[in-house]
Amino acid sequence: MITISELYVYPIKSLGGISLTTAEVTDRGLKHDRRWMLVDENNRFLSQREYPVMALLRVEITDEGLRVSHKQINESIIVPFVPVNGQPCRVTVWDDTCGAVYVSDEADAWFNRMLSLNCRLVYMPEDSHRHTDTKYTSGEEITSFSDAYPLLLISKASLDDLNSRMAEPLPMERFRPNMVIDGTEPYLEDIMQGFEINGILFKGVKLCARCVMTTIDQQTAVKGKEPLKTLASYRLKNNKIMFGQNIIYIGRGIISVGDEANNIQFHTSERFMVSA
Known part of the structure; x- marks a missing residue:
């Protein structure tokens, strides 16, 4: 079996x-799986392949949204299920380009500080279809x-x-x-x-x-x-x-x-x- x-x-x-x-x-x-993503200044996805430090960020699902915390620094942030910013954008994952929305300035600042990277957090809305x-x-x-x-x-x-x-x-x-x-x-x-x-x-x-x-x-x-x-x-x-x-x-x-x-x-x- x-x-x-x-x-x-x-x-x-x-x-x-x-x-x-x-x-x-x-x-x-699966619900919530990879619906959020960090991108660089060109809106291209960021990965542990190039930035292993990303492994140090832990994610939990709460009633309010995603709680992201650093495994070595006592800091965390709540990423709401509904993006605060909501400004649409186009993002790149490998050879694909698809629609997304920016999450919030607060999230961007937090991830910049935790990872020492110039990055933004984006979300894939329901009307974005990546085949x-x-x-x-x-x-x-x-x-x-x-x-x-x-x-x-x-x-x-x-x-x-x-x-x-x-x-x-x-x-x-x-x-x-x-x-x-x-x-x-x-x-x-x-x-x-x-x-x-x-x-x-x-x-x-x-x-x-x-x-x-x-x-x-x-x-x-x-x-x-x-x-x-x-x-x-x-x-x-x-x-x-x-x-x-x-x-x-x-x-x-x-x-x-x-x-x-x-x-x-x-x-x-x-x-x-x-x-x-």
Whole structure:
């Protein structure tokens, strides 16, 4: 039996994630997931890839909005669910440009001070539709400020297998999944073409190529060599290191830890052999 064992959202792109027991599946991912984003003076997204210090900002969901706090400095700010500024703008995520609104001058000043960066906080409103890559999807699906797709799936067994190959194990937070499943063999998510949970049909569309962000300690912002060094020894495909499966879906609703995946379909086009 394959079940959901963990659920996560990352409300502000590239900042800390939040573990959930129940999540709402919306039109563009889990509710609140990557609906906010920090941008530079050219309105291009900021990431831990270039600014590891972003790992030091923790995010919580409260009744008033997002509470963002610094892990090493006793300071925090509440980011309201409804932007105070609301001025529309265009922002860039990788090769995509989409609509957003500025949040507030107060938020901009706080993030500038915490990160020592010239940045602004933006929000994706409901009328902003950023479409997924038509090379792997129909193009009708939309996503938030995520890298490319609305959900990322990883199995617990895959992380357990990776950790068995390394001197020091790493937590799941390094890989920033939305959904973690249990009850599988390692890397079974590679070939999960489709599955159903609570009437929502999920579809695996592309293995996830991993970057240097996985090497950043989320508690200290210190960059290392793992897990990419180990993953490269057995999860390299077309010069890219693969770990996890990008997911799209049909339907809306609620999913929870413990929910079972049904009507699972598999394919072999994305699976590749791993060394012992």
